Amino acid sequence: MTIKIEGGIVLGFDGEKHRIIRDGVVVFDENQIIHVGKSYPGEVDEKVDAKGKLVTPGFINTHCHAHTPLSPHHLTVDISLDPYYQHAGIGMHIARRGATREPRTEEESSKIKKLSLVKRLLSGTTTYVEVGGGDEELVRLTEEIGIRGYIAPGYKSASWVFDEEGRFGYEWDEEKGWKGLDEAVQFIERHHGSVNDRVRGMLYPAQVDTCTPDLFEATREKADKLGVGIQTHVGQRLIEFQEIVRRHLKTPVQFLHSTGLLGPDFIAGHCIFASGHSRTSWPGHGDQRLLAETGSSIAYCPVVFTRNAVAMESFGRNMRLGVNMTIGTDNYPQDIVNEMRWASMLSKVVDFDRTSASSAETFNAVTLNASKALRRTDIGCLQKGAKPDIVILDLQTTRIAPVYDPIKSMVNAATGDNVERVYCDGRLLVDQGRVIGVDETKLLAEVQEIADNDWKRVSDWDYAERSLKEYAPLSYEEWAPE
Numbered sequence: 260m261t262i263k264i265e266g267g268i269v270l271g272f273d274g275e276k277h278r279i280i281r282d283g284v285v286v287f288d289e290n291q292i293i294h295v296g297k298s299y300p301g302e303v304d305e306k307v308d309a310k311g312k313l314v315t316p317g318f319i320n321t322h323c324h325a326h327t328p329l330s331p332h333h334l335t336v337d338i339s340l341d342p343y344y345q346h347a348g349i350g351m352h353i354a355r356r357g358a359t360r361e362p363r364t365e366e367e368s369s370k371i372k373k374l375s376l377v378k379r380l381l382s383g384t385t386t387y388v389e390v391g392g393g394d395e396e397l398v399r400l401t402e403e404i405g406i407r408g409y410i411a412p413g414y415k416s417a418s419w420v421f422d423e424e425g426r427f428g429y430e431w432d433e434e435k436g437w438k439g440l441d442e443a444v445q446f447i448e449r450h451h452g453s454v455n456d457r458v459r460g461m462l463y464p465a466q467v468d469t470c471t472p473d474l475f476e477a478t479r480e481k482a483d484k485l486g487v488g489i490q491t492h493v494g495q496r497l498i499e500f501q502e503i504v505r506r507h508l509k510t511p512v513q514f515l516h517s518t519g520l521l522g523p524d525f526i527a528g529h530c531i532f533a534s535g536h537s538r539t540s541w542p543g544h545g546d547q548r549l550l551a552e553t554g555s556s557i558a559y560c561p562v563v564f565t566r567n568a569v570a571m572e573s574f575g576r577n578m579r580l581g582v583n584m585t586i587g588t589d590n591y592p593q594d595i596v597n598e599m600r601w602a603s604m605l606s607k608v609v610d611f612d613r614t615s616a617s618s619a620e621t622f623n624a625v626t627l628n629a630s631k632a633l634r635r636t637d638i639g640c641l642q643k644g645a646k647p648d649i650v651i652l653d654l655q656t657t658r659i660a661p662v663y664d665p666i667k668s669m670v671n672a673a674t675g676d677n678v679e680r681v682y683c684d685g686r687l688l689v690d691q692g693r694v695i696g697v698d699e700t701k702l703l704a705e706v707q708e709i710a711d712n713d714w715k716r717v718s719d720w721d722y723a724e725r726s727l728k729e730y731a732p733l734s735y736e737e738w739a740p741e
């Protein structure tokens with residue numbers, strides 16, 4: 260079946276860069292894009308009117324966690340995490356200390372993951388890179404929802420632990436790390452290229468501070484053998500930066516490089532605390548040069564880190580230093596359009612420079628740069644032969660119009676709610692801002708119920724004997740006047 264999207268502002272790809280085609284057409288079938296241009300003389304089965312709308316390649320979200328529509332991250336907003344240098348990723352573990360809660364059922368976990376995929380899709384993500392939530396159920400949900408994903412279970416040689424006083428440390432279990440790597444390899448062998456090649460694998464040793472050098476080296480070896488990429492969390496916390504310097508006399512990026520991990524197939528999750536960041540006291544831009552020389556990529560998730568009172572220094576500067584910069588949504592909200600705006604704006608503030616991280620550069624991060632990070636040329640661009648992953652975003656809304664430059668309007672004024680249609684692999688998955696075949700109202704109600712129960716149980720957890728509301732106070736106290 261051939262479909263022609265016509266009348267919109269098409270962001271075509273000329274083989275080198277995106278170009279604006281006003282009143283353009285995109286023609287595609289279930290396998291590929293057939294034509295991008297001003298007109299198409301051939302017959303088609305269906306025409307879609309995109310007048311006043313932006314027609315772009317589907318966005319690529321290079322760092323997101325499927326379990327996080329519901330996680331302790333919701334509880335740690337606005338609260339002090341001073342002893343952990345403000346980082347929620349560690350601070351939230353306080354809430355888990357001594358936790359006696361029952362694990363979620365498989366059904367609960369599946370609903371949470373499904374909601375995460377729905378959120379991604381609704382804001383125009385057609386390809387996601389999952390971090391940590393990779394399992395059989397996520398493969399099944401990815402098939403059901405119709406999105407494209409990079410999936411594999413994570414593994415590590417150590418866990419973060421906290422003693423009775425809340426002091427942070429590591430509990431090592433190297434065997435567990437090796438077993439995890441084996442399982443991830445088997446998972447990738449089972450699923451890489453499955454679901455009409457919408458599912459691919461990627462190795463994910465969890466964090467730079469929780470894996471041994473040997474495990475990273477073995478990961479590189481396996482990735483080369485399997486022909487898949489690698490991602491890990493690196494430079495996400497000041498404590499982690501200091502810990503790696505203490506252990507190895509190297510920055511986290513230098514340390515990873517010494518294990519052979521860096522390369523054109525490597526995505527550094529976050530990489531905020533790196534050389535040149537004012538809080539690290541590590542001078543120069545050696546880390547950025549290493550990443551650039553090896554062709555490595557960074558997945559920046561600005562919204563989540565802004566909540567942690569920290570910004571990359573900076574997204575724009577890293578681009579100028581030659582690092583392949585991409586963007587992810589991490590935990591919540593999972594709105595990649597919103598995330599673009601934060602990446603661009605924070606960069607301008609940090610650099611004190613209006614030209615830093617332009618709208619076009621930021622848009623490239625979720626399209627061309629991201630496809631490069633995944634070593635692909637068939638996604639992230641609208642050109643003949645590319646995968647039919649297409650987003651139609653309404654610009655003629657009160658929120659956005661009038662429009663001079665469609666990309667600047669999108670990056671500066673749009674949110675995921677302005678995404679009207681999403682096609683992935685040629686299939687219409689989102690229409691009028693709703694995921695086809697998913698009862699969103701029902702799913703939201705179900706996950707809200709799981710969340711309410713989960714957070715209620717937090718009251719039973721043993722964290723310094725404080726109640727949930729003492730630990731995570733509401734913005735205003737509840738009131739029930741007569």
Ligand SMILES: [Zn+2]
Pocket residue numbers: 322324390492528589
């Ligand atoms: Zn993450």
